[in-house]
Amino acid sequence: MNESKDFLRKIVEEDLASGKNREIITRFPPEPNGFPHIGHAKSICINFGIANDYQGHCNLRMDDTNPTKEDTQFVEALKDAVEWLGFNWGESVYFTSDYFPKLYEYAVELIKMDKAYVDSLDEEEIREYRGTVTEAGRRSKYANRTVEENLDLFERMKKGEFKDGEHVLRARIDMSADNMQLRDPLLYRIRHADHIRTGDEWCIYPMYDFAHCLSDYLEGISHSLCTLEFENNRDIYNWVLNTLGLTSSRPYQYEFARLGINYTVMSKRKLLELVKGGQVSGWDDPRMPTIAGYKRRGYTPESILTFCDQIGIAKANSMVDVAQLEFCIRDDLNTKVPRVLCVLDPLKVTIENYDGFEEIDAPYYPHDVPKEGSRKLPFSREIYIERDDFMENPPKGYFRLTPNQAVRLRHAYIISCKEVIKDSNGNITEIKAEYYPNSKSGSEDTSGIKVKSAIQWVSATEAKKVEVRLYDRLFVNEAPEGIEDINPDSLQVIKNALIEPAVITEKPDERFQFERQGYFYADPILYTDEKPVFNKIVSLKDSWAKKSETSKPTPKPQAKKVQIDGEVVAMNEAQKVLFDKYLELRLNSEVANTLARDEHLSKFYEEALSILNSPVNLANIVSNEVARELKQMEVSELKFSAKQIAELVKMIDNATISNKIAKQVFEEMVKTGENPTQIVEAKGLVQISDPAKILPILDEIIANNPDNVAKFKAGNTKLLGFFVGQVLKATKGKGNPKVVNELVGKRLQ
RNA sequence: UGGGGUAUGGCCAAGCGGUAAGGCAUCAGUUUUUGGUACUGACAUUCGGGGGUUCGAAUCCCUCUACCCCAUCCA
Numbered sequence: 001m002n003e004s005k006d007f008l009r010k011i012v013e014e015d016l017a018s019g020k021n022r023e024i025i026t027r028f029p030p031e032p033n034g035f036p037h038i039g040h041a042k043s044i045c046i047n048f049g050i051a052n053d054y055q056g057h058c059n060l061r062m063d064d065t066n067p068t069k070e071d072t073q074f075v076e077a078l079k080d081a082v083e084w085l086g087f088n089w090g091e092s093v094y095f096t097s098d099y100f101p102k103l104y105e106y107a108v109e110l111i112k113m114d115k116a117y118v119d120s121l122d123e124e125e126i127r128e129y130r131g132t133v134t135e136a137g138r139r140s141k142y143a144n145r146t147v148e149e150n151l152d153l154f155e156r157m158k159k160g161e162f163k164d165g166e167h168v169l170r171a172r173i174d175m176s177a178d179n180m181q182l183r184d185p186l187l188y189r190i191r192h193a194d195h196i197r198t199g200d201e202w203c204i205y206p207m208y209d210f211a212h213c214l215s216d217y218l219e220g221i222s223h224s225l226c227t228l229e230f231e232n233n234r235d236i237y238n239w240v241l242n243t244l245g246l247t248s249s250r251p252y253q254y255e256f257a258r259l260g261i262n263y264t265v266m267s268k269r270k271l272l273e274l275v276k277g278g279q280v281s282g283w284d285d286p287r288m289p290t291i292a293g294y295k296r297r298g299y300t301p302e303s304i305l306t307f308c309d310q311i312g313i314a315k316a317n318s319m320v321d322v323a324q325l326e327f328c329i330r331d332d333l334n335t336k337v338p339r340v341l342c343v344l345d346p347l348k349v350t351i352e353n354y355d356g357f358e359e360i361d362a363p364y365y366p367h368d369v370p371k372e373g374s375r376k377l378p379f380s381r382e383i384y385i386e387r388d389d390f391m392e393n394p395p396k397g398y399f400r401l402t403p404n405q406a407v408r409l410r411h412a413y414i415i416s417c418k419e420v421i422k423d424s425n426g427n428i429t430e431i432k433a434e435y436y437p438n439s440k441s442g443s444e445d446t447s448g449i450k451v452k453s454a455i456q457w458v459s460a461t462e463a464k465k466v467e468v469r470l471y472d473r474l475f476v477n478e479a480p481e482g483i484e485d486i487n488p489d490s491l492q493v494i495k496n497a498l499i500e501p502a503v504i505t506e507k508p509d510e511r512f513q514f515e516r517q518g519y520f521y522a523d524p525i526l527y528t529d530e531k532p533v534f535n536k537i538v539s540l541k542d543s544w545a546k547k548s549e550t551s552k553p554t555p556k557p558q559a560k561k562v563q564i565d566g567e568v569v570a571m572n573e574a575q576k577v578l579f580d581k582y583l584e585l586r587l588n589s590e591v592a593n594t595l596a597r598d599e600h601l602s603k604f605y606e607e608a609l610s611i612l613n614s615p616v617n618l619a620n621i622v623s624n625e626v627a628r629e630l631k632q633m634e635v636s637e638l639k640f641s642a643k644q645i646a647e648l649v650k651m652i653d654n655a656t657i658s659n660k661i662a663k664q665v666f667e668e669m670v671k672t673g674e675n676p677t678q679i680v681e682a683k684g685l686v687q688i689s690d691p692a693k694i695l696p697i698l699d700e701i702i703a704n705n706p707d708n709v710a711k712f713k714a715g716n717t718k719l720l721g722f723f724v725g726q727v728l729k730a731t732k733g734k735g736n737p738k739v740v741n742e743l744v745g746k747r748l749q
Numbered sequence: 750u751g752g753g754g755u756a757u758g759g760c761c762a763a764g765c766g767g768u769a770a771g772g773c774a775u776c777a778g779u780u781u782u783u784g785g786u787a788c789u790g791a792c793a794u795u796c797g798g799g800g801g802u803u804c805g806a807a808u809c810c811c812u813c814u815a816c817c818c819c820a821u822c823c824a
Binding site for chain 2: 030068130136183188232234235255262311317323441442546562567627628631719736738739
């Protein structure tokens, strides 16, 4: 289906193909300090999904290195979430705390290597000494303690001889590193606190940067996949493993963008605020973006999985539209759940010409859902319909019941309105109606009456009273900051909705479509037969509601953003001299500019120029191709020389090869450092300019692509490139593109 | 501001020098006893802006701009 793979899977496939890894082991490493949300679901899908795809394994690991924040209720929630989503972590759940003894040993090892030291600055001093993003930091005076002192101090830290914050263990890296994370990062801190698993066994705890890479290593993780904000931490990740010499079959870290959804908050801190502040009923409130919330609301694991699959994996920060998630759950439930009739806001209808009672056999599933099953729908003289489904003065385009418009009762008869009863305030309290006896739904309908819609209804005496909870988005703002953006109407509890009896007595499912309204879920906690409670999972799409909305205020003005160009740094004297000289050599000013501003490039260019007097072509290839290579390495590391470039350009100049071939040759030179002439000879890359040789190839291509020929002739000139490309491909790049171009143009005129 | 990232339709997202995939949303139309579903069609002459290289650039080079991350004893 979808052939394109995400960049992580590409990396994995390359590593497998190159033999770097034999087995793919990933891990999902949450900190048990909150309930997992849909962002975690994305991470779970990535880590478990990739492991599954490549017959590997994914560890579930609780990253429990901070005893003051973690709690066992969260480890349970995490396990629930993974399990509910359908993934299997195998034998056991891992805990970073299981590695505390090993981690301690590694720390001692670093101290012995003099790569770590005990610092005794206080918190504020440490911050101060770290410097800022623009200023280098300076090393603490404690950094020059001897290895013996450090060993002693660290051991005493472990023994509990010091108070919280008195000392920390730090890596000795570089206090002036551009990457702030490398400014002697903390490895261990003292925390006299009870840990959820180790209790009071430890009073020093490893920091994330130290514990994570080593835990990965210890578990034999091959690919450590995390979110973008850890990009800066990758350097320490590598430093720790490299410094400890843990380099064979070690893990590597790759980062992807975390999930953002509009009208939703996704940080654990903010979610915790909602829970603590009582804005929601708990972590599993159906309005919460937590896995527990979605589960409680009635989302299926499949729908979440599909969603994660649809949004893709990339490195660009993005904000996914909630509509995408809603689509996934609708799409899933559409083919799965029974349709039933429920009236949320009942309006009484008395069918004056109907006496008696009957049970109508009604299928649970519509014609387009291939599932079997039906129930009995009681029908009688008094029924209830949705208040919205009657209008005394309807707008045009209204399909439901009006004084002049009949409507079908779904699965039952067609009725028309005879009289509207109102109370003293003018509110409609009842409709007197008539039914058409020969209009019964199905083959029995011989009435010939055409109605515009069918509406839901329930029989007054048989209907069951149910509570229905309607949820709207928790926030009114597309990018909510916090509780100030909360939607005051996100929860609407309807105490007296009426539902057909089969739903309660037969219980054909726990999820239903209430016809014409949406999908609903029997609340797994509150639901009882005496007092049924349903959560709305999601509305059905409603093109009528959209149409009848008061004309939208936003046709959006949106002028195109004017982009202001910044100042370009001026050239210095030497550069200016070069620039002028290059202009005199008739170089394009942009090329001259590129060359003049880069010392290495200009030197390289001058050297090549001294060998071959072809200033323009040399300049072009140096400022483009050579510049690319020089971005990644020093001149001295280049495998090719200026002399070879001159040789290459010479072949372009005398038309032995085309620019296209030159690129191919250049690539080879980059890899092997071979002489261009040799490459051309060895590969037979001399270009073909003879039309007599090209024409037959072109004609064959034309014959094989009649569609594209037609399109081209119809004016789609973009296809010129297609034909040229095809010919070039057929000649393995040797066709002279200029000639080919001309020929295609002529041939297809 | 130093460093590290990222920019492709309203929202995601493929694409890696040769015809701008796909999904969501939107808009039309067909089917429909759910204003649902399904189906059909429309929806980027252009890839953050500007230059350059090339027969040909979203893709290569130069440059500018915008946004995100890093200065927790959090992860």
